[in-house]
Amino acid sequence: MAQISLDEIAHSYLPYPKNDADYALKRIHNIWNDGGAYALLGPSGCGKTTLLNIISGLLKPSKGRVRFGETDVTDLPPEKRNIAQVFQFPVLYDTMTVFNNLAFPLKNRGFDNAYIKTRVKEIARILELETVLHKKAEGLGADAKQKISLGRGLVREDVAAILFDEPLTVIDPQLKWQLRCKLKEIHEQLKLTLIYVTHDQVEALTFADQIIVMYEGKIVQIGTPQELFEYPNHKFVGYFIGSPGMNFLPCTMENGRARVGKFHIPLDDRTAALGNRATGSLEMGIRPLYLKIHGQETAGSFQVPVQSVEDQGSYRVVALSFNDQTIRARIAENEPVPGSMAWVSFPEKWIRLFENDQLLK
Amino acid sequence: MGLILDQVNKYVEGEMHLADISLDLASGSRNVILGRTLAGKTSLLRIMAGLDRPSTGKIVMDGKDVTGISVRKRQVAMVYQQFINYPSFSVFQNIASPLQISGVPKATITEKVMETANLLHLEEMLDRMPAELSGGQQQRVAIARALMKDSQLLLLDEPLVNLDYKLREELLEELTAIFKKRDCVVVYTTTEPSEALKLGGNIVVMDQGRVRQTGPTAQVYRNPATVETAQLLSDPPINLFAARLKDGHLTLGDDLAIAVTGSIAALSSGRYHIGIRPNHLYLHQQESGDIKIHATVEISEINGSETFIHFQYSGYKTVLHEVGIDARKIGSDITVYMNPANFFVFAENGELLISPGAADTAENQTA
Numbered sequence: 001m002a003q004i005s006l007d008e009i010a011h012s013y014l015p016y017p018k019n020d021a022d023y024a025l026k027r028i029h030n031i032w033n034d035g036g037a038y039a040l041l042g043p044s045g046c047g048k049t050t051l052l053n054i055i056s057g058l059l060k061p062s063k064g065r066v067r068f069g070e071t072d073v074t075d076l077p078p079e080k081r082n083i084a085q086v087f088q089f090p091v092l093y094d095t096m097t098v099f100n101n102l103a104f105p106l107k108n109r110g111f112d113n114a115y116i117k118t119r120v121k122e123i124a125r126i127l128e129l130e131t132v133l134h135k136k137a138e139g140l141g142a143d144a145k146q147k148i149s150l151g152r153g154l155v156r157e158d159v160a161a162i163l164f165d166e167p168l169t170v171i172d173p174q175l176k177w178q179l180r181c182k183l184k185e186i187h188e189q190l191k192l193t194l195i196y197v198t199h200d201q202v203e204a205l206t207f208a209d210q211i212i213v214m215y216e217g218k219i220v221q222i223g224t225p226q227e228l229f230e231y232p233n234h235k236f237v238g239y240f241i242g243s244p245g246m247n248f249l250p251c252t253m254e255n256g257r258a259r260v261g262k263f264h265i266p267l268d269d270r271t272a273a274l275g276n277r278a279t280g281s282l283e284m285g286i287r288p289l290y291l292k293i294h295g296q297e298t299a300g301s302f303q304v305p306v307q308s309v310e311d312q313g314s315y316r317v318v319a320l321s322f323n324d325q326t327i328r329a330r331i332a333e334n335e336p337v338p339g340s341m342a343w344v345s346f347p348e349k350w351i352r353l354f355e356n357d358q359l360l361k
Numbered sequence: 362m363g364l365i366l367d368q369v370n371k372y373v374e375g376e377m378h379l380a381d382i383s384l385d386l387a388s389g390s391r392n393v394i395l396g397r398t399l400a401g402k403t404s405l406l407r408i409m410a411g412l413d414r415p416s417t418g419k420i421v422m423d424g425k426d427v428t429g430i431s432v433r434k435r436q437v438a439m440v441y442q443q444f445i446n447y448p449s450f451s452v453f454q455n456i457a458s459p460l461q462i463s464g465v466p467k468a469t470i471t472e473k474v475m476e477t478a479n480l481l482h483l484e485e486m487l488d489r490m491p492a493e494l495s496g497g498q499q500q501r502v503a504i505a506r507a508l509m510k511d512s513q514l515l516l517l518d519e520p521l522v523n524l525d526y527k528l529r530e531e532l533l534e535e536l537t538a539i540f541k542k543r544d545c546v547v548v549y550t551t552t553e554p555s556e557a558l559k560l561g562g563n564i565v566v567m568d569q570g571r572v573r574q575t576g577p578t579a580q581v582y583r584n585p586a587t588v589e590t591a592q593l594l595s596d597p598p599i600n601l602f603a604a605r606l607k608d609g610h611l612t613l614g615d616d617l618a619i620a621v622t623g624s625i626a627a628l629s630s631g632r633y634h635i636g637i638r639p640n641h642l643y644l645h646q647q648e649s650g651d652i653k654i655h656a657t658v659e660i661s662e663i664n665g666s667e668t669f670i671h672f673q674y675s676g677y678k679t680v681l682h683e684v685g686i687d688a689r690k691i692g693s694d695i696t697v698y699m700n701p702a703n704f705f706v707f708a709e710n711g712e713l714l715i716s717p718g719a720a721d722t723a724e725n726q727t728a
Contacts, residue, residue, distance in 0.1 A: 043525045044496060142398065172397045172552050173596045177680070181660045181671055188691055199525040206662035206669065226686050229665035240527055241665050289666050289684065311579040312558045313594075314640040314682070332684065333640065 002069035002160045004032040004055065004193065009064035011050055017062065024050045025061070026217040032210075034069075035191045037184075039208035041198060043240070046214040049165065052197050056163050057081045068160045081160065086153040088166045090145035094138035098129055101137055102151045109156070123151045126186055143175050150179070154186060161193040168203060180206055201241050213237050235285070235357040244288050244317060247327040248354070251284045258284045258351070261323035263302050268348040271360075280356040290350035291329035293318055294343040295336060301343035309337050320344055362423045363387040364409065364514060364546045369418030371404055371570075378404045379570045382418070386546045388513070391537075391562025393578065394550040395593060401570040402550040406516050409548060411435045422513055438507035440517040444499035446491040446506075452478075453487040455502050459509045477505045480539060497528040508539070515540075517549045521556070533559050554596045558582065566590050583718065588634055588711040597639045597669060599705075600679045604635045611635075611701070614675025619652055621701050624715050628706065633714070636705035639669070639682035641717075643698045644689075651698040658689045670695065 011025040020026060025047045032038055040048040053059040054066060057078035065074045073081050084105070092101045102120045111119075124130045127147045132140060137148060146167065153162050164183075168176050184207065187194055198204050204211050205225040213221045213228065213236075221233040232238035238246030251258040251265075256272040258265045265284065267275065275282060294301055307319040307326060318329045320342060329344065331337075353360045364386045371379035379401050386392050394402045407413040408420065411432035420428045427435055438459075446455045456474045478484045481501040491499055500520060507515060517536075521529040537560050540547045551557055557564055557578055564578040573593075574586045585591035591599045605612045609626040611619045613635055646653075656672040656679070663669075663686055670681045670689055674697075681697060689695055706715040 043527060173554065174397075174592065174598050177597055180662070184660050184662070199527075201526055202664050205664040225663045225665045226688075229686075243530060245527075287666065310559065310561065312555065313579070313582050314638065315684075 002071075002193070003034045004161060004195075005065075005067040006030045006032075006051075006055075007065040007067065009051075009054060009061045009066070011047075011054060011059065011061045011063070023062075024217055025054075028064070028219060030212075030219070030222070032193070032195070035193055036210060037187050037194045037196070037208045039196045039198060039204035039211045040214060041201060041204040041211055041240075042214035043199060047217040048197050048214050051214070052163055052165060052195065055161070055195065056083055056085060082158065084153040084156055084159045084162045086149055086162065086164045086167045088169050090142070090149040092137050092145060092148050092152065095136060097134050097136055098124070098140075098148055099133045101148050102129075102155055105152055105155055119155060119157070123155050126154075126189070127151050127182060143171055143179075146171060147179065147182075150183070154190070154192070157190070159192070161195055164194065164196040166198055167196075168198075168200075176203075183207060201243070205241070213240065215240075229287070231352070231359060231361065232285070233359050235283070235354055238285050238352075238354075242287055242289075244328045244330070246285045246287050246352075247291070249284045249322065249325060249327065251282055251353075253278075253282065258282075258353070260284065263323060265346050265351070266300060266348060267351060267353075271348070271351055271353055274360040275353050278353070278355040278360060283354045285352045285354055286327075286346055286350055288317065288328045288330040290347055291327065292345045292347060293320075293329050293331060293335075293338055294345065295338055297343050298345065301345040303341055303343050306338055306340055306342050318342070363390070364548075365419075365421040366409070367419040367421065369405075369408060369415045369420070371408060371413070372416045377570055379408070379415070382572050384565065384572065384575065386548065386563075388423070388546055389544050390546060391540045391560060392546070392548045392565060393557040393560050393562065394548065394565045394567055395552070395554065395557045396550075396567035397552060397593070400567040402567055403518055404570075405567070406439075406518050406548065406550060409514065410437050410439055410516055435514070436510065436512040437514045437516065438510055438512040439515075440500075440503050440507045440520045442519045442522050444491075444496060444503055444523070446499060446502050448491055450491075451487065452483060452489050452491070452494070452502050455491065456483070456487075456505045456509060459506060473509060477508050480508070481505045481535070497524050497532065500524060501532070504536070508543075511545075513545050515543065515545050515547045517547070519550050519552070522552075529556075537561065554582075554594045557594070564594075566593055568593065584713065584716045585705070586713050588636065588707050591636050591705060591707075591713075595638060597680045597682055599636045599638050600642070600677070602635045602637075602675065602677050604633045606630050606633060614677060617652070617654060617675070619701060625701060625704065625706055628714065632709045634707040634709070634711065636707060637699055637703055639680045640684075641699060641703035642679070642681035644670075644681065644683055644687055644695060646698050648700055650702070651700050653696050653698050656695055656697055658691055658693050658695055660691065661689045663688060672697075 006028050009028040010023055012023045014022050017023055042048050054061050057076055065072055099120055102123055103116050106116045124133055129147055168179055196207050210222055211228055212219055215236045221237050228237055228241045249260045251260045253275045258267055305321045307321055310317045314333050316331050320327050366382055366384045369382040396402050408415050411430060453474055456477060457470050460470045478487060483501055521532055561578055564581050565572055566574045568589055574581055574590045582594050585594055602614050606628055607630045611621045656674055658670055658672055660671040668683045668687045672679050703717045708714055
């Protein structure tokens with residue numbers, strides 16, 4: 001295991017990149033700690049797979065150096081980098097038994113049989129594959145095969161990192177919960193450095209200690225799930241994390257309040273001071289979870305039309321028309337549902353201001 | 362008017378793929394087929410489309426028996442998991458293609474393409490080729506093409522499965538609005554309960570080639586007919602415990618004795634399964650009648666706005682889902698609160714006997 005340093009990395013798929021737009025990765029300069037669980041999260045085309053391939057050695061970056069601990073690995077191919085990889089689809093030998101599939105990466109590196117046996121059994125126990133250890137892989141279901149794939153990635157203790165590229169995409173929702181928990185357990189027990197690429201915010205947030213949110217070839221924020229949710233650095237993070245995403249309303253400052261059309265929304269002193277200092281275009285952001293909906297007028301609430309109410313099982317999403325824009329509130333299953341008009345209030349604690357898409361802080 | 366399937370069976374090389382399927386889907390209705398991979402969703406959709414013939418049974422479209430009639434002679438539009446477009450046609454030509462075959466005037470075609478492209482936010486890309494588009498945009502083109510014809514039946518087979526999470530969320534919202542305006546029968550398959558709930562309308566729950574339950578989605582969510590349906594409609598999975606009832610006392614798991622009243626107490630003594638959804642387990646007391654249990658945290662997950670805590674209770678894997686962030690360390694002791702008012706009670710054979718808030722659901726229906 002090792003610390004991974006990404007030193008001024010940039011990458012273009014073009015032979016002679018001219019400007020910023022030609023780069024799939026713009027500038028990545030980061031250090032990832034030994035034993036951490038990281039997720040690379042972003043929409044397709046954001047550069048997350050490019051970055052993963054640079055770490056694994058499938059791609060050599062146009063600029064910058066990659067180091068595992070003290071060793072510069074920039075020019076090394078994947079097989080010399082001491083990493084394990086798990087892909088979206090199972091990679092295994094169908095005609096081999098589950099045991100031999102799991103043992104393969106170890107046999108290849110000449111570990112002795114006694115060690116291989118202990119280690120394979122341990123991994124099989126964690127992944128609940130003990131009962132099928134001596135069956136051939138080909139007869140097993142898609143989920144069992146993907147578990148074997150995970151096991152092959154996890155079996156070596158001597159790797160610098162394990163890289164996962166959307167490993168749960170083909171798995172049914174109920175099983176995803178189990179496998180995700182398994183990965184978390186494994187991380188707790190084995191303390192390996194794990195890097196997990198996904199477009200699925202739930203997978204990223206539940207799996208990782210640190211989430212690296214990428215957008216248009218850049219890292220827009222690195223943080224814990226709570227940080228990303230409560231203090232999104234950039235409007236993109238506010239939109240991308242959370243379901244539904246953050247509500248944004250263009251606003252101006254007036255007497256320490258955020259003015260949205262005819263509505264004057266109270267702010268706390270700190271937020272108001274940030275807003276007063278801003279010179280660029282200003283927007284107010286608030287999470288659907290924190291908007292409060294009332295059946296009658298309460299202090300500081302505004303009366304607005306209800307556009308729709310969607311029952312999503314354990315919660316409901318209420319769409320409201322606020323100054324001719326749609327904002328959404330997420331309310332609990334047992335909360336009363338308003339009629340055609342509702343009163344909405346914005347708890348000061350949860351209002352964020354953004355200037356030119358960047359969080360004011 | 363609509364689509365009727367009457368006792369449809371499908372066998373392939375002696376193996377049962379679909380068994381005894383009878384459905385009545387009205388024109389203008391949204392129908393979501395929910396089931397795990399290999400539950401028979403795609404097989405059923407192909408039979409509805411006329412791409413495959415059922416081994417036995419009848420298919421009636423708008424009052425006409427269409428069982429043996431091929432897809433070409435039916436008014437059906439279909440969207441697949443993979444993005445299928447004509448690679449050498451522009452986006453405009455792709456969307457226009459269903460009308461060009463039937464000799465519609467050019468002006469009408471252009472008008473219709475523009476209207477449909479607007480609906481799916483493709484108006485800026487009409488001159489591009491499919492290969493120049495992102496996956497999400499390509500799938501929008503495929504959906505736009507499916508919407509061009511006034512088909513009686515619009516079938517979508519996990520259309521969003523290959524798209525990014527956030528795109529899926531947006532497209533799903535747009536599709537729900539589009540479906541609401543169509544007069545045709547819409548059938549949409551998915552493995553994800555959240556997708557089914559977001560689309561609303563009616564649900565057809567499938568498992569192992571059979572239809573397990575049908576009805577308005579929210580109603581089926583609150584009244585799953587069996588343990589299996591409850592599991593299929595819960596993400597995170599519903600918690601299930603074996604229980605014994607004797608003289609008005611319910612024993613959950615090994616030794617949790619609960620004094621129950623009302624409909625649960627009125628059940629005869631015996632063995633039952635108790636289901637409780639993760640969002641009805643709490644870290645803090647909600648009501649005076651709450652029961653508490655003690656547990657040790659195995660895994661705690663935070664997805665930003667919500668906390669999921671996994672623990673074992675009496676040997677059962679259990680998950681608690683709380684809104685907001687309440688991080689608990691692995692191995693720490695927690696007290697979990699629950700209320701019998703939120704219990705689903707299933708018979709030993711898995712059939713639903715009591716669902717929580719059954720009275721509320723009845724009210725909602727009449728409202």
